[in-house]
Amino acid sequence: MEAPERTPGDGVVLLTRPECHLCEDARTVVGQVTADLGLSWQELSVKDAPSLGTRFAEELPVLFIDGVQRDFWAIDEVRLRRLLQGQ
Numbered sequence: 001m002e003a004p005e006r007t008p009g010d011g012v013v014l015l016t017r018p019e020c021h022l023c024e025d026a027r028t029v030v031g032q033v034t035a036d037l038g039l040s041w042q043e044l045s046v047k048d049a050p051s052l053g054t055r056f057a058e059e060l061p062v063l064f065i066d067g068v069q070r071d072f073w074a075i076d077e078v079r080l081r082r083l084l085q086g087q
Contacts, residue, residue, distance in 0.1 A: 022060070
């Protein structure tokens with residue numbers, strides 16, 4: 001029996017794919033902003049969530065906050081800070 005696919009849940013989740021330069025850039029921004037704010041985040045690869053990979057194939061990387069898509073492609077540091085600080 002196959003395990004159910006993971007989906008973005010609570011907190012900050014970055015959906016990525018292997019060998020993606022935009023994903024590398026997004027990983028850096030998300031890591032820096034969350035560290036500055038004392039928050040955690042998780043990365044979810046489309047290899048582990050193929051249906052999300054299909055759904056968001058043209059938008060990767062995709063940033064989710066509490067399960068809601070908030071940004072994609074180039075993650076904007078200022079926007080991310082504002083979203084996480086509730087402003």
